[in-house]
Amino acid sequence: MMRGYKFAGGLAAILALSATLLSAPLQPALASDHAAAAPEQQITSLTEMDSLEMGNPIVEPRTLPVTIPPFDKETAEYVLLAWNNLGMHCISDSDPYWILLPPANDIFAQLVRRGDSPEIVTEGVEISYQVEAGFEHPENHVRFWEFADKLFGADLPPGIGVGGLGVNGVMKLEEDHRAFVAPFVPVVPYPDDGSYNPYPIFTITAKDKETGEVLAMTKTVAPTATEMGCKNCHGGGWRVAGVAGFTDATSLDVLAAHDKNSGTNLVEKAQNGEPMLCQSCHADPVLGTKGDPELLSFPAALHGWHANFLTDREGMQACVACHPSRPEGPTQCFRSHHSMFMDCTNCHGTMEDHALSLLKKEHEAGKKGAARLMANLKPRKVATLEEINPRTAWINEPDCLNCHEDFQMGMTVDAFNTWTEGPEGLYRNRHDQMEAMMCEACHGSTHAVYPATFNKLGEKRDSIQPLQYQGNDRPIGNDCTVCHTVQPEFEGHHPNSLRM
Numbered sequence: 138m139m140r141g142y143k144f145a146g147g148l149a150a151i152l153a154l155s156a157t158l159l160s161a162p163l164q165p166a167l168a169s170d171h172a173a174a175a176p177e178q179q180i181t182s183l184t185e186m187d188s189l190e191m192g193n194p195i196v197e198p199r200t201l202p203v204t205i206p207p208f209d210k211e212t213a214e215y216v217l218l219a220w221n222n223l224g225m226h227c228i229s230d231s232d233p234y235w236i237l238l239p240p241a242n243d244i245f246a247q248l249v250r251r252g253d254s255p256e257i258v259t260e261g262v263e264i265s266y267q268v269e270a271g272f273e274h275p276e277n278h279v280r281f282w283e284f285a286d287k288l289f290g291a292d293l294p295p296g297i298g299v300g301g302l303g304v305n306g307v308m309k310l311e312e313d314h315r316a317f318v319a320p321f322v323p324v325v326p327y328p329d330d331g332s333y334n335p336y337p338i339f340t341i342t343a344k345d346k347e348t349g350e351v352l353a354m355t356k357t358v359a360p361t362a363t364e365m366g367c368k369n370c371h372g373g374g375w376r377v378a379g380v381a382g383f384t385d386a387t388s389l390d391v392l393a394a395h396d397k398n399s400g401t402n403l404v405e406k407a408q409n410g411e412p413m414l415c416q417s418c419h420a421d422p423v424l425g426t427k428g429d430p431e432l433l434s435f436p437a438a439l440h441g442w443h444a445n446f447l448t449d450r451e452g453m454q455a456c457v458a459c460h461p462s463r464p465e466g467p468t469q470c471f472r473s474h475h476s477m478f479m480d481c482t483n484c485h486g487t488m489e490d491h492a493l494s495l496l497k498k499e500h501e502a503g504k505k506g507a508a509r510l511m512a513n514l515k516p517r518k519v520a521t522l523e524e525i526n527p528r529t530a531w532i533n534e535p536d537c538l539n540c541h542e543d544f545q546m547g548m549t550v551d552a553f554n555t556w557t558e559g560p561e562g563l564y565r566n567r568h569d570q571m572e573a574m575m576c577e578a579c580h581g582s583t584h585a586v587y588p589a590t591f592n593k594l595g596e597k598r599d600s601i602q603p604l605q606y607q608g609n610d611r612p613i614g615n616d617c618t619v620c621h622t623v624q625p626e627f628e629g630h631h632p633n634s635l636r637m
């Protein structure tokens with residue numbers, strides 16, 4: 138069944154793995170008739186995994202039109218900055234079968250009143266967001282809303298996301314961040330013309346609450362991808378435009394593999410109209426689910442299991458098996474200048490390192506499943522397992538300053554193994570040294586920090602605000618007078634912002 142496929146530790150190890158899996162005590166409710174429920178395996182050939190292509194199409198870059206909104210430094214009273222917090226939000230549109238990430242994009246904004254000493258405005262204004270034409274009806278493109286009650290226990294009207302917002306609406310003030318936020322905007326990468334576009338643009342408008350006068354307007358991308366490569370090994374093709382989305386065949390095979398190896402009856406449930414949220418059993422910090430405390434967390438289970446099939450890969454070859462970062466792919470989520478001289482492994486580690494960092498934490502927490510998945514994985518960025526610093530997914534991540542010590546130029550291309558301590562330490566949650574502007578307001582979102590010229594749909598698409606306010610694609614503040622009407626002499630926001 139697994140032709141051309143290499144499992145870490147060889148055939149004996151995978152058999153041993155399956156044996157332990159099957160002999161492990163199962164939850165009674167799950168142990169029942171899983172064997173009968175699992176249909177024939179659909180994984181056919183995994184040989185393609187050894188090439189980067191995996192039978193996927195080569196998608197050439199193309200340039201979609203972008204209008205850069207106007208800004209006149211002589212007369213403008215306000216500067217509005219807006220961004221998506223992750224740089225890429227993946228969606229599993231396998232809704233009738235299971236789901237791991239719903240349509241849910243977080244859009245942030247900060248409004249600044251320009252002046253000799255600028256001010257962040259949080260009162261007396263309304264900040265709204267509006268999706269670009271063609272993306273207004275996500276409910277016509279994914280089946281999420283048919284199953285939202287089963288998956289999330291929430292009866293959501295079509296087009297309304299898990300945060301109660303649609304693709305057009307009003308942002309809420311988040312005092313701690315001195316920012317406005319639209320959480321979980323359910324935008325999908327499928328415009329009405331049937332194509333795949335992972336970079337829809339939102340228009341953000343700030344109005345005076347009393348007079349309705351428009352104070353400032355800008356645009357930003359809400360990156361969102363369904364190019365999640367489970368089909369590369371689980372079979373099935375792409376559902377939409379030949380490049381993205383889950384087919385029934387892929388979705389079903391994932392469940393069949395789970396039923397076979399973990400003694401569940403997820404296929405049967407799906408066939409009875411009961412799709413499951415993976416994280417209802419596997420805890421996940423990103424969705425805030427507690428899951429079954431005996432089981433591995435979702436990111437640890439998924440990376441840990443699959444790392445055993447993806448050992449010794451070069452560069453980001455293992456990551457592109459699932460993440461939408463394939464250079465020839467339709468999404469190519471890593472879009473900053475960093476991508477010219479780095480790949481995922483420079484910051485996150487190789488597949489083995491990444492998996493071990495997660496599994497080690499689970500092991501220390503007493504999760505019995507961890508040791509089995511760790512047994513055949515060898516760290517690559519460091520010499521021994523002892524040296525791997527354990528981490529919790531989504532909370533302990535690499536940091537900019539691992540390489541840019543004290544905000545100076547990057548002196549290394551290795552950020553692996555030093556993790557942010559908690560959620561407040563994450564780049565996406567942090568502010569400058571005055572607790573004023575958020576890092577992402579000036580630098581853009583994580584994998585697309587300015588200059589971010591490598592967007593598949595055109596080099597301006599990720600740089601609308603620097604182009605609007607500064608006329609270049611550098612970090613905002615490359616020209617301090619965007620916000621300060623008098624050139625400041627000191628580096629208030631952080632060292633090296635004046636490049637002195």
Ligand code: HEC
Nearest residue numbers: 178186365366367369370391394395398399442446458459
């Ligand atoms: C590199 C190839 C590869 C990719 C890519 C891949 N898988 Fe798998 N997956 C496998 C193999 C091989 C198995 C074991 C199949 C078997 O035992 O029949 C497996 C098993 C699984 C299992 C069952 C695990 C268990 O022990 O119960 C799940 C669930 C799963 N995969 C989910 C996914 C999801 C979701 C994705 C995409 C995000 C994905 N896989 C991508 C190769 C892959």
Ligand code: HEC
Nearest residue numbers: 158161235391395399401413414415418433438439442506
């Ligand atoms: C009903 C609860 C339940 C649901 C829903 C569920 N899992 Fe699991 N999962 C389990 C159990 C039980 C195991 C076996 C753990 C063990 O043997 O230690 C497991 C194991 C796994 C493993 C292998 C890791 C390991 O510890 O062997 C992966 C990967 C995995 N699940 C991914 C998924 C994905 C992807 C989904 C959604 C498609 C999913 N799970 C949904 C209960 C669940």
Ligand code: HEC
Nearest residue numbers: 421423436443455456458459481485486487488491530531
């Ligand atoms: C088998 C599919 C698969 C492979 C291969 C894979 N990932 Fe992931 N990864 C996922 C999925 C699915 C999620 C979302 C998990 C969630 O919802 O928590 C994810 C989440 C993550 C996260 C956020 C959670 C965390 O661990 O903090 C990081 C970082 C990440 N992946 C990095 C990588 C890197 C780097 C590689 C290659 C070395 C890689 N992944 C390979 C499927 C995969």
Ligand code: HEC
Nearest residue numbers: 223456460462471479480481484534535536563564565583
């Ligand atoms: C230059 C360093 C760097 C590189 C290279 C890098 N990442 Fe990240 N990644 C980060 C940082 C920093 C975070 C934490 C950001 C935050 O949320 O504050 C992160 C977070 C993530 C997350 C969690 C979601 C998010 O955006 O916060 C995923 C998934 C992820 N990375 C995948 C990848 C993949 C896949 C690649 C390769 C295409 C990659 N990363 C390359 C630095 C990097």
Ligand code: HEC
Nearest residue numbers: 474483536537540546547548549550551552564580586587
């Ligand atoms: C793995 C190490 C590493 C990490 C992590 C990293 N950088 Fe860099 N970065 C570099 C290197 C090396 C350079 C090239 C030298 C330079 O111009 O500083 C660079 C360049 C830059 C530049 C200048 C680009 C140009 O073309 O002039 C900016 C701005 C920047 N990084 C911001 C960030 C931000 C923001 C983060 C966190 C989200 C980050 N970096 C994370 C290593 C890193």
Ligand code: HEC
Nearest residue numbers: 537541544546547568569574575576579612614615630634
């Ligand atoms: C008010 C806007 C602003 C804020 C907020 C801000 N920065 Fe910067 N940052 C800049 C400017 C401007 C530069 C100089 C970039 C240039 O002109 O090329 C810079 C430079 C950097 C560099 C050095 C890049 C290089 O290679 O020289 C790093 C790293 C960096 N910032 C990280 C951060 C982090 C992390 C945060 C949040 C803790 C942050 N910045 C907040 C405006 C800002």
Ligand code: HEC
Nearest residue numbers: 254255256257573613614617619620625627628629634635
């Ligand atoms: C995006 C708008 C923005 C940009 C661009 C910007 N600043 Fe600021 N700056 C602010 C805001 C807002 C404050 C007030 C912070 C507060 O409310 O705590 C501020 C405050 C300061 C202060 C503290 C003294 C004062 O005037 O309040 C200094 C010093 C400063 N900035 C320096 C700079 C330098 C140097 C640059 C260019 C490298 C720069 N700023 C670019 C928005 C900006």
